[in-house]
Amino acid sequence: MSEYLARVRQAGCRLTKARRAVIAYLQAHDEPQTAATVHRGLRGMRTDLASVYRTLELLERLGVVSRESDGKTAAYALADHHHHHIVCRGCHRKTCLPCALRLPSPRGFSAVQHQVVLTGVCASCAQSS
Template sequence: MSKHRQQILTSLKQAGYKLTKPRRAVIDILTKKQHPLTAADIHRYLPSIDLASIYRALDVLTKLNIAQVEQVNNSSYYYLDSTLHHHIICEQCGYKQCLPCKHTFNINNFVNIKHQLTLTGICQSCAIKLNQQQ
């Protein structure tokens, strides 16, 4: 369940940021698509917005904890998510699947623990293709 658009815009404003076209557009795409996207992915959906501005918008959203980041294969994937969950990404085709998060961590000597679980694998259809190639 991702935060409502309006709620996000309000958080931005409260934090002293202007509600600009690139920021709104990035929020809208992340709200609409239900899976993690790279800055380049977002730029493909929003070709009229400069890639640098997309990066800057994503930076702001991440700093405010409105968006989360996951790093896979030297790329950062961003997504909006108030209730924690994880994703598994196919190494071959980039297909993404959501997974509920049931984890809590209690670790000696640490407080305020946050976790990021990155799962990668090969999805069924890629596995089939790869088998056929051999």
């Protein structure tokens, strides 16, 4: 049983097919995935989009996945697969960046995760303006 499934179990939650499938899917994809993408990836089994949302929400609450949102659509990834992106404010294209952030844990908080969203203007957009 994967470490992730174990954590679900430890939280007193059941190991259902849907949950296993969502976790497996995220393990196979490093880049953050939207709920819709995950759902599409599970189209072999009879799984509802709503259940995907519920599962992702559970996993986020447990700290197993992180949720990154560009304002409209949220994307989820295993908290392990951690890196960042810079989004061009012109063309909205994403570029991956390694995580270079080292922060002290804020007072009183535990299990701290972070999400960094960088925006800027990419070279080609800077030219065309």
